[in-house]
Amino acid sequence: MIIEPFQYFSPQSLDEAFEILSEHHGEAKIIAGGQSLIPLMKMGVEVPCIVDIKKIPGLKAIELSKDGLGNVSSIKVGALVTYNDIEGSNPVKKNLPLLAKTASGIGHPLIRNRGTIGGSLSHCDPAADLCATALALNARICITGPGLKTRSISADEFFKGPLETDLQDDEILTAVEFPVSAMKMGYDVQKLTLGHGDFPVFIVSVSLHNDGKKFTDIAIALGGVGETAVRAGECESLLNGRESITDEDILEVSKMITEKYDPPSSAELSHDYTLDMLAVYTRKALINAVQMVTG
Amino acid sequence: MMEAVLERQHAKSHVSEPRIDARERVMGLAKYTADWHVKDMLYARIFTSTVPHGIVKNIDSSEAAKTPGFVDMVSCLEDSTLWEAGEREHVRRVFADHVRFVGDCIGAVTATTRIAAKKAASLVSVQYEELPASFNIDSTLGNSNLKIWDNGNTIGPLKFEYGDAEEEFRNSQVVMERHYSTSRLHNVPLEPAISLAWWDGDNLTVVAATQSVHGCRNGIAKDLGLLPEKVRVIGYYKGGGFGNKINSMNYDLIAAICSRRTGKPVMVEYSREDEFINVHGRWSTDQDLRIAADRDGRINAVEVKANCDIGAYTRHMKRGHFIEGPEHYYSTEAWNAEIYGVYTNTPATGHMRAPPGPQSAFSVESLVDEMAYELGMDPVEMRFKNYIRHPNSGKFTSNGFEECITRGAEEFGWKQRWKRPEKQNTRRGLVTGVGVAIGSWHSGLGHGEAIVSIDSTGVLEVNTGVVDIGTGAKTTMALIASGEAGIPFSDTRVIWGDTETSPFSVGESGSRTTGFTGTAVREAARQIRSDLLSIGEKVHGISSSKLEIKEGNLIHSGNGNVISSVRELMHASGNGRITKSVTTEPALKEGEERFVFAAHFAEVAVDLETGEVKLTDYLAYHDSGEIVNRLTAESQVQGGIVMGIGMALTEKLLISKTDGSIENPSLLLYRIPNMAQIPKIKVFFTDTIDPYGPKSLGEIPIIPVTAAIGNAIFNATGVRLRNLPFSREELLRELKGKK
Numbered sequence A: 001m002i003i004e005p006f007q008y009f010s011p012q013s014l015d016e017a018f019e020i021l022s023e024h025h026g027e028a029k030i031i032a033g034g035q036s037l038i039p040l041m042k043m044g045v046e047v048p049c050i051v052d053i054k055k056i057p058g059l060k061a062i063e064l065s066k067d068g069l070g071n072v073s074s075i076k077v078g079a080l081v082t083y084n085d086i087e088g089s090n091p092v093k094k095n096l097p098l099l100a101k102t103a104s105g106i107g108h109p110l111i112r113n114r115g116t117i118g119g120s121l122s123h124c125d126p127a128a129d130l131c132a133t134a135l136a137l138n139a140r141i142c143i144t145g146p147g148l149k150t151r152s153i154s155a156d157e158f159f160k161g162p163l164e165t166d167l168q169d170d171e172i173l174t175a176v177e178f179p180v181s182a183m184k185m186g187y188d189v190q191k192l193t194l195g196h197g198d199f200p201v202f203i204v205s206v207s208l209h210n211d212g213k214k215f216t217d218i219a220i221a222l223g224g225v226g227e228t229a230v231r232a233g234e235c236e237s238l239l240n241g242r243e244s245i246t247d248e249d250i251l252e253v254s255k256m257i258t259e260k261y262d263p264p265s266s267a268e269l270s271h272d273y274t275l276d277m278l279a280v281y282t283r284k285a286l287i288n289a290v291q292m293v294t295g
Numbered sequence B: 001m002m003e004a005v006l007e008r009q010h011a012k013s014h015v016s017e018p019r020i021d022a023r024e025r026v027m028g029l030a031k032y033t034a035d036w037h038v039k040d041m042l043y044a045r046i047f048t049s050t051v052p053h054g055i056v057k058n059i060d061s062s063e064a065a066k067t068p069g070f071v072d073m074v075s076c077l078e079d080s081t082l083w084e085a086g087e088r089e090h091v092r093r094v095f096a097d098h099v100r101f102v103g104d105c106i107g108a109v110t111a112t113t114r115i116a117a118k119k120a121a122s123l124v125s126v127q128y129e130e131l132p133a134s135f136n137i138d139s140t141l142g143n144s145n146l147k148i149w150d151n152g153n154t155i156g157p158l159k160f161e162y163g164d165a166e167e168e169f170r171n172s173q174v175v176m177e178r179h180y181s182t183s184r185l186h187n188v189p190l191e192p193a194i195s196l197a198w199w200d201g202d203n204l205t206v207v208a209a210t211q212s213v214h215g216c217r218n219g220i221a222k223d224l225g226l227l228p229e230k231v232r233v234i235g236y237y238k239g240g241g242f243g244n245k246i247n248s249m250n251y252d253l254i255a256a257i258c259s260r261r262t263g264k265p266v267m268v269e270y271s272r273e274d275e276f277i278n279v280h281g282r283w284s285t286d287q288d289l290r291i292a293a294d295r296d297g298r299i300n301a302v303e304v305k306a307n308c309d310i311g312a313y314t315r316h317m318k319r320g321h322f323i324e325g326p327e328h329y330y331s332t333e334a335w336n337a338e339i340y341g342v343y344t345n346t347p348a349t350g351h352m353r354a355p356p357g358p359q360s361a362f363s364v365e366s367l368v369d370e371m372a373y374e375l376g377m378d379p380v381e382m383r384f385k386n387y388i389r390h391p392n393s394g395k396f397t398s399n400g401f402e403e404c405i406t407r408g409a410e411e412f413g414w415k416q417r418w419k420r421p422e423k424q425n426t427r428r429g430l431v432t433g434v435g436v437a438i439g440s441w442h443s444g445l446g447h448g449e450a451i452v453s454i455d456s457t458g459v460l461e462v463n464t465g466v467v468d469i470g471t472g473a474k475t476t477m478a479l480i481a482s483g484e485a486g487i488p489f490s491d492t493r494v495i496w497g498d499t500e501t502s503p504f505s506v507g508e509s510g511s512r513t514t515g516f517t518g519t520a521v522r523e524a525a526r527q528i529r530s531d532l533l534s535i536g537e538k539v540h541g542i543s544s545s546k547l548e549i550k551e552g553n554l555i556h557s558g559n560g561n562v563i564s565s566v567r568e569l570m571h572a573s574g575n576g577r578i579t580k581s582v583t584t585e586p587a588l589k590e591g592e593e594r595f596v597f598a599a600h601f602a603e604v605a606v607d608l609e610t611g612e613v614k615l616t617d618y619l620a621y622h623d624s625g626e627i628v629n630r631l632t633a634e635s636q637v638q639g640g641i642v643m644g645i646g647m648a649l650t651e652k653l654l655i656s657k658t659d660g661s662i663e664n665p666s667l668l669l670y671r672i673p674n675m676a677q678i679p680k681i682k683v684f685f686t687d688t689i690d691p692y693g694p695k696s697l698g699e700i701p702i703i704p705v706t707a708a709i710g711n712a713i714f715n716a717t718g719v720r721l722r723n724l725p726f727s728r729e730e731l732l733r734e735l736k737g738k739k
């Protein structure tokens, strides 16, 4: 039950949305899928005014950009694209399989029908699935502000802290852009949850390329182990540029991860266990990713 | 009358009808209590104790009263109504002045809207004189200053024994001793507690989410000092209860009290959090078991010593029976049980699907498994050797246990799938294993009432006091009547769920509806058929002994020809509606015992690196006598097993160590299993015919589940888990320890 009354607006354009946001400055919250905002309001967080952006055209598209040779060079996913849409999009499955796989593993079907990429990244839960994968895939966040002024920043700069981003009160996240590489790629996402479909305790999202000679662009993104999702840079450099990656290398990296990062414990899972699991899940993700390119 | 029932030797039923109210439920047309809107209706919200144990000294409602929409407040300071069904051993008030757990109900605020009621209730401030409190069994047993109840903080011991256990333990070749524990659980019905009440002079009407309209009426009448006929309880549609909507509930009384004070209809509605805290769940157990066997696998004796955390109040009716059941699984020389209920300053406990059944089966069925492996025996063989053939004295009315075990093992492919556990050499990947557990449960006989009639158009009407809490009872009653009277199911109507219009029924608890009320329905329908045959004789001049009623037609039994439809017959007779009102009181003969039996088989896959357990296959084989409706019977079994899966793998009420409050009163944190965790569950029934008709079914399916899964985990890994729910962390620790 939401106890406090609130105003509800459903603007038809970005312009109109910014008008409402400025009129209710500091009091208004954007609502997309509502899968985080509504639960918060039910828990008693007061939101005097909600601005529903679902009627604004143009925020639901998945757009491909191509390079001079006609190869896909990047994909722009509109803020309102749901997890389900991502999971079902052929261009995403083909060019950004890690994104598709991540989306398909979020929560339950009901959540995936409504939750949006824009909402997930703006909400910025440190353990959210898409936050980790956005980092692993070097996503750029496209933002529009009053006067339709646009800017774009890297996911890394965008995530500021738990439930805190670089978005200003009067800005809207409009899309997320992912670079696409033509190189052979390997990827995996692994997470520890308390139960099937529950929010991750932590998540490991891995992406890597292989140009036929060596491994490049190793990305190991972790969620749930700190204030925001993070990239395990030192561990990545250990593997970057290698001609081969062995089980021993992976074990070493997994161990290193547990020395640098600290997953949370809970009434049900002790710290010893979650730390052990961080190594296990990192190893699983890396092994799967490496196997994809080495066959 | 009984002779008629005893004569029945129906072949195994292949009837499989969807519930008659399936459409309205799925389409949202079914009117649940929360869907009722009565003119001028007000909303009440309870406010509860913030301390685990204390005496209420003062209540300040001045802030609450300022809330727009506030109408009234009632509390323990002015209302001392007792709730008899709320605590079986002591006196419990609807509004506690002596609060015994965080969440104990102190009073209620009535307001014009749900939101105003919730807001106002949150603003009531209560002062307490705090008392020493205990949040677990050990601290209750070890604290002499503690007075949860004046006459002691425990119930018991309940002793159950036969044979000379000590002698058996002395003389048996192998003795094992183990400790097991189970956790506090919650029933988690989809529909949280709710009640709507209004008064018309001194007549009270309650629209209740109850498992029994008559039980509810009688309880309310008693507690409010009314004659039962002054109270009408309506209960048409329910979202489940699994035992926690049994009899009259405190929220029914609160709705009635608030309505009497305000002169308006009042709805009391619990949130999911209220439901977790204020409505009882399952008690936890701490059990020490001993088993004595011979090398050939013969079990000679079992000893059970247990303490059970029953919270601040126990709603369990049978005094002290907190561990019960396994004494009827096996034929042993001796059995010795000593059980205590231990009060703690935590929320109440009481009925939840086979109240003591699964806790008791878990320990005994795990221990028997441990003994089988100790003796190097196949666990199915061990069960087969020892399963109960006859009760200690007398005989079972029917016993399909053997079929459950042997046919179940065959259907599951046990012989091919079961392997002796090997030492795990690998450290990674998945390992699989299979487990078996058996169980039995009582199947009583008792008072049933029904009114069955046939009108001039040939439509059969069945009127019983069932509420259909989710069991499909309406459909079952209609099927019994239609089958017995010879009228098509599609021409059968049901009247139910209202004390004003329907005769008494025990309601849906204790697996009793089909047996108790169904017996009366069957007899009434038989009388209808017999009347129709007499009418046939009169109208057509053919001896009734040569007539039959089938599928709504009068038939010549000699040549099978249709003589007329029942509709034409009713018309030709010139009779109006024929009504049969029947009360049945079947009773077992001296020395007879009536039980249901089951054998369950599970397969799990365990991730050796993470300790995660995935249930990959499940098969249940049940003897519940004649099955009236396969579809709903199968659903009952699957539903019980799903609850058992929760108990085994995911569910646990987390009780705070500092104030005994529930730390996870939400579906986010208290995890019932979801579809992804549930394999396809195969259900089989034996062909057993019981002379007294269909046996019980609703409760037994949950009983063997936890042990079947635990035994499969052992078979997969060699690790024996003895605490519920099974913890992947504990499993992993043990796996590592073994290497």
Ligand SMILES: Cc1cc2nc3c(=O)[nH]c(=O)nc-3n(C[C@H](O)[C@H](O)[C@H](O)COP(=O)(O)OP(=O)(O)OC[C@H]3O[C@@H](n4cnc5c(N)ncnc54)[C@H](O)[C@@H]3O)c2cc1C
Binding pocket: A029, A030, A031, A032, A033, A034, A035, A036, A037, A038, A039, A053, A079, A105, A106, A107, A108, A111, A114, A115, A116, A117, A118, A119, A120, A122, A123, A127, A128, A129, A130, A167, A171, A172, A173, A174, A197, A198, A199, A200
């Ligand atoms: C039962 C359950 C299970 C879940 N399990 C998971 C899980 O396993 N993994 C996981 O990652 N998540 C999970 N979630 C959270 C889910 O992913 C949310 O959908 C997501 O966090 C928010 O997306 P949304 O579109 O619903 O956003 P909303 O709830 O509508 O908004 C969330 C926040 O983002 C802001 N916002 C939304 N869109 C924009 C925009 N375009 N521009 C600026 N600000 C915006 C809102 O103002 C709000 O503060 C779960 C949620 C539930 C209820």
